[in-house]
Amino acid sequence: MASIDNESIIKSVPQKGFFGHPRGLFTLFFTEFWERFSYYGMRAILLYYLYTETVNGGLGFDKGTAVAIMSIYGSLVYMSTIIGGWLADRVFGTANTVFYGGIFIMFGHIALAYPGSATAFYISMVLIIIGTGLLKPNVSSVVGDLYTKEDPRRDSGFSIFYMGINLGGLLAPLIVGTLGQKYNYHLGFGAAAVGMLLGLIVFALTRKKNLGIAGSNVPNPLSKKSAIGTGIGVIVVAIAVMISVQTGMLTINGFIDLVSILGILIPIVYFIIMFTSKKADKTEKSRLAAYIPLFIGAVMFWAIQEQGATILAVYADERIRLSLGGF
Numbered sequence: 001m002a003s004i005d006n007e008s009i010i011k012s013v014p015q016k017g018f019f020g021h022p023r024g025l026f027t028l029f030f031t032e033f034w035e036r037f038s039y040y041g042m043r044a045i046l047l048y049y050l051y052t053e054t055v056n057g058g059l060g061f062d063k064g065t066a067v068a069i070m071s072i073y074g075s076l077v078y079m080s081t082i083i084g085g086w087l088a089d090r091v092f093g094t095a096n097t098v099f100y101g102g103i104f105i106m107f108g109h110i111a112l113a114y115p116g117s118a119t120a121f122y123i124s125m126v127l128i129i130i131g132t133g134l135l136k137p138n139v140s141s142v143v144g145d146l147y148t149k150e151d152p153r154r155d156s157g158f159s160i161f162y163m164g165i166n167l168g169g170l171l172a173p174l175i176v177g178t179l180g181q182k183y184n185y186h187l188g189f190g191a192a193a194v195g196m197l198l199g200l201i202v203f204a205l206t207r208k209k210n211l212g213i214a215g216s217n218v219p220n221p222l223s224k225k226s227a228i229g230t231g232i233g234v235i236v237v238a239i240a241v242m243i244s245v246q247t248g249m250l251t252i253n254g255f256i257d258l259v260s261i262l263g264i265l266i267p268i269v270y271f272i273i274m275f276t277s278k279k280a281d282k283t284e285k286s287r288l289a290a291y292i293p294l295f296i297g298a299v300m301f302w303a304i305q306e307q308g309a310t311i312l313a314v315y316a317d318e319r320i321r322l323s324l325g326g327f
Contacts, residue, residue, distance in 0.1 A: 004217040009145050012212025021157050022146040024211040027203060029164040032139050034199030035102060036168030038109055038192040039132065041176025046070065046112075047313045049185045050121075057185050059118055067310045068256055073125055074306040075259050079266060080133025087134065090222040094138040094145075095207065095215025101138070102200045104131025109193035113186045142215040168195075220279075267295070 017023030050066035052058025061069070088097040108127030111120050143161050147154040172195075180188025222230070244250035250258075274280055274288055 004213060006145070006148060009212065009214050009217075010148055013146055013214055014210065014212075017210075019160060021153055021160065023209075024146045024214055025143065025157055025160060027206040027210045028139055028143050028146075029161055031098065031102070031199045031203045032161065033164040033168040034195045034202065035105065035135055035139075036165045037172045037176075038105060038196040038199070039128075039172075040169045041172035041192040041195065042109060042112065042128070042189060043309050044173035044177040045180035045185060045188050046073075047309060048181065048317065049189075052185075059121060061118075063314065065252060067314065068252060070310045071306070072256055072259050073129070074309065075263055076129045077132045077136075078302065079259075079263065080129050081137040082133075082266065082270065083130075084133040084135070085137045088138045088141070089218070089220050090226075091218065093216045093218045094141045095211060097134050097138045098142065098215070099200065099203055099207075101131045101134025101136070102196055102203065104128070104134065106131075106193055106196040106200060109189055109196060113190035113193055115186050138215070142211065145214040146211075 014023040018026040018029070047066055047070050049058050050061045050069060051063045052060070054060040084097060084101065088094045092100065104127050108124045108131060111124035111127060114120060140158075140161070143158060144154075147157060172192075176188045176191045176195075178188075179191050241250065271288070271292065275285060280288070
């Protein structure tokens with residue numbers, strides 16, 4: 001696909017219609033609102049579902065194992081965004097990648113909503129990790145496509161978009177958490193699936209009218225040779241993982257160690273590749289150098305923030321009184 005310039009994208013997007021911003025912001029606001037609703041809703045009850053005894057509707061995992069799984073899950077969600085960004089740049093374009101990601105997430109929540117075994121849970125986690133990796137980094141990129149670099153509305157547009165994230169994250173534990181803990185875990189997961197379905201419906205129905213050609217560009221299409229090499233690499237990795245699981249070589253503790261190592265190596269390798277790439281000019285490399293300290297700070301922030309679904313969740317379950325004076 002030929003590269004699409006920013007001016008052509010801007011002309012295809014209605015520039016008024018959502019709080020004085022491009023109409024496409026409405027589409028992306030509510031798509032991300034429902035995606036975050038589904039993600040944080042599921043996240044609010046997932047740990048409890050893992051270590052609650054089977055007779056009470058959970059999977060009956062050891063509490064330490066459940067916390068470890070949640071930690072790895074959170075790590076993989078962020079690591080998978082590298083794959084999502086790569087697929088958007090090389091294969092699908094950002095808008096299509098957002099939609100495909102939403103489909104994966106929805107089916108992941110449906111798998112959780114269906115009462116099953118630990119196998120069903122692991123399948124759901126794979127689907128949600130892949131889906132979030134596809135959707136999360138690319139929906140923000142499409143927001144940027146709605147504005148020219150000189151547009152004074154750009155910063156406020158991202159602030160409005162982020163309000164959609166906050167609103168979804170605020171309502172999710174109240175609704176999904178209540179359904180999951182007061183009635184049934186699978187009912188809660190089902191509500192998360194419905195949330196993602198609503199996000200997909202909003203995106204599909206309003207995309208053509210509101211987004212125009214924003215997010216349709218594939219800036220660095222994958223060549224046939226590269227596609228074949230990538231496909232072979234994916235197959236080899238998948239076979240290696242399957243063999244490791246079947247032979248018992250890949251244990252939960254071993255997987256934790258592997259993800260911890262990859263969490264350090266992947267960013268280092270990625271930054272080196274970008275710095276040495278001939279496709280990056282001096283301006284881009286200087287911005288990349290300025291971004292590295294922000295990246296490290298973000299890693300520290302999210303490492304702490306993710307404790308909300310693990311250590312703080314256990315603390316709340318074991319040590320917080322949920323009633324006072326009969327309320």
